[in-house]
Amino acid sequence: MTEPQLKQFESVPFSRIYSLGAARGNLVVTNDEVAGPIDSSDEWIRQRTGIITRRRADANQSLMDMAVSASRQAISRAGIEPSEIGAVIFSTISHPYQTPSAATQLTELIGASPAPAFDISAACAGYCYGIAQADSLVRSGVAKFVLVVGAERLSDFIDPTDRSISFLLGDGAGAAIVGPSDYPGIAKTVWGSDGAHWSSVSMTASLLELRDGSASWPTLRQDGQTVFRWAVWEMAKVAQQALDAAGVRADQLSALVTHQANIRIIDEMVKQLKLPDTVAVARDIVYTGNTSAASVPLAMDQLLVDGVVKSGGLALQIGFGAGLAFAAQVVVLP
Amino acid sequence: MALSQDEVLAGLAELVNEETGIDVDSVKLDKSFSNDLDIDSISMMTIVVNAEEKFGVKIPDEEVKNLMTVGDAVNFITSAQG
Numbered sequence: 001m002t003e004p005q006l007k008q009f010e011s012v013p014f015s016r017i018y019s020l021g022a023a024r025g026n027l028v029v030t031n032d033e034v035a036g037p038i039d040s041s042d043e044w045i046r047q048r049t050g051i052i053t054r055r056r057a058d059a060n061q062s063l064m065d066m067a068v069s070a071s072r073q074a075i076s077r078a079g080i081e082p083s084e085i086g087a088v089i090f091s092t093i094s095h096p097y098q099t100p101s102a103a104t105q106l107t108e109l110i111g112a113s114p115a116p117a118f119d120i121s122a123a124c125a126g127y128c129y130g131i132a133q134a135d136s137l138v139r140s141g142v143a144k145f146v147l148v149v150g151a152e153r154l155s156d157f158i159d160p161t162d163r164s165i166s167f168l169l170g171d172g173a174g175a176a177i178v179g180p181s182d183y184p185g186i187a188k189t190v191w192g193s194d195g196a197h198w199s200s201v202s203m204t205a206s207l208l209e210l211r212d213g214s215a216s217w218p219t220l221r222q223d224g225q226t227v228f229r230w231a232v233w234e235m236a237k238v239a240q241q242a243l244d245a246a247g248v249r250a251d252q253l254s255a256l257v258t259h260q261a262n263i264r265i266i267d268e269m270v271k272q273l274k275l276p277d278t279v280a281v282a283r284d285i286v287y288t289g290n291t292s293a294a295s296v297p298l299a300m301d302q303l304l305v306d307g308v309v310k311s312g313g314l315a316l317q318i319g320f321g322a323g324l325a326f327a328a329q330v331v332v333l334p
Numbered sequence: 335m336a337l338s339q340d341e342v343l344a345g346l347a348e349l350v351n352e353e354t355g356i357d358v359d360s361v362k363l364d365k366s367f368s369n370d371l372d373i374d375s376i377s378m379m380t381i382v383v384n385a386e387e388k389f390g391v392k393i394p395d396e397e398v399k400n401l402m403t404v405g406d407a408v409n410f411i412t413s414a415q416g
Contacts, residue, residue: 224376225376225378225398
């Protein structure tokens with residue numbers, strides 16, 4: 001009797017991002033609207049963060065509404081049917097249920113059931129984590145098309161009197177379809193974590209403390225100086241590693257798309273990487289604010305929509321944030 | 335060889351000038367970074383990282399919070415040089 005030989009998935013050589021989709025909060029919130037409770041001003045906020053407006057969801061616009069909208073746009077632009085999606089990866093830190101996941105609901109709403117669906121929690125690095133996973137699923141042959149969504153309704157978790165992060169935050173969703181390719185469209189991901197700084201960006205309290213009455217509604221906080229040092233000088237190294245891993249020089253990029261945390265982080269990183277002027281730098285934070293997991297796809301989509309970059313060019317995308325967690329990869333623009 | 339306090343002050347004043355445009359002559363030992371020089375936390379961290387490189391010292395995050403005045407920074411850097 002011969003031993004049975006197991007069948008494994010058959011891999012394909014390459015993957016790429018087929019399309020992006022974007023949805024932002026319906027409300028345009030000005031600096032004047034958030035400045036009062038933090039004893040600040042429009043000028044102070046612009047100077048220190050680059051933000052002029054942030055987009056926030058209105059009362060009738062849920063996290064899932066934005067995720068569905070961005071996903072449908074990405075599916076439509078990719079020219080595929082929802083039923084062809086072989087996995088859904090949903091990155092969020094603001095889904096208001098511990099369980100079930102946001103991903104299974106999204107998958108049902110967009111008509112992609114019974115695709116496997118799961119959430120990931122990697123905060124502002126979440127979309128790039130998702131792209132790394134989607135790349136692996138596609139190239140290993142596990143799924144033909146993967147939907148990656150980064151979506152946040154961070155306005156549910158802010159404290160208007162907090163001067164550390166709340167006034168930066170916005171709401172939105174970005175989506176991408178990843179699928180098989182004739183050429184390498186997603187380079188090696190450089191990713192990792194640094195749990196020694198676990199509390200540098202975090203919630204003010206756990207749900208258990210809320211239940212026990214020892215804390216009020218948990219909201220986001222950050223240690224700005226620590227995060228800034230890490231986000232610029234450590235992440236510049238990671239960005240360079242991602243370029244090296246891809247076999248690409250900075251002057252061969254069409255775009256740099258960083259997590260949209262603060263314009264000064266972005267500008268300082270550009271300086272550290274010695275990027276030439278020919279590389280477009282995403283600065284979607286100016287009008288959208290910091291939307292955590294949604295920020296990288298929203299910022300990349302905006303560059304494409306505005307015609308600043310063209311499909312087929314190379315972009316270095318890097319996400320970094322709470323955890324601390326980070327991920328970077330060079331991709332071919334969809 | 336370790337730099338003197340005056341040399342550290344002069345070097346630090348250059349870094350402050352590069353980051354903020356503040357005149358080097360305004361960067362004096364008794365000046366507070368935030369209250370007198372109006373340097374915000376992000377600019378402060380940029381100056382700190384550049385100072386680490388310039389003077390070959392380590393300035394941990396938790397130490398940055400104690401550097402209230404230019405003199406605090408000069409003293410820390412001078413002693414950290416060993």
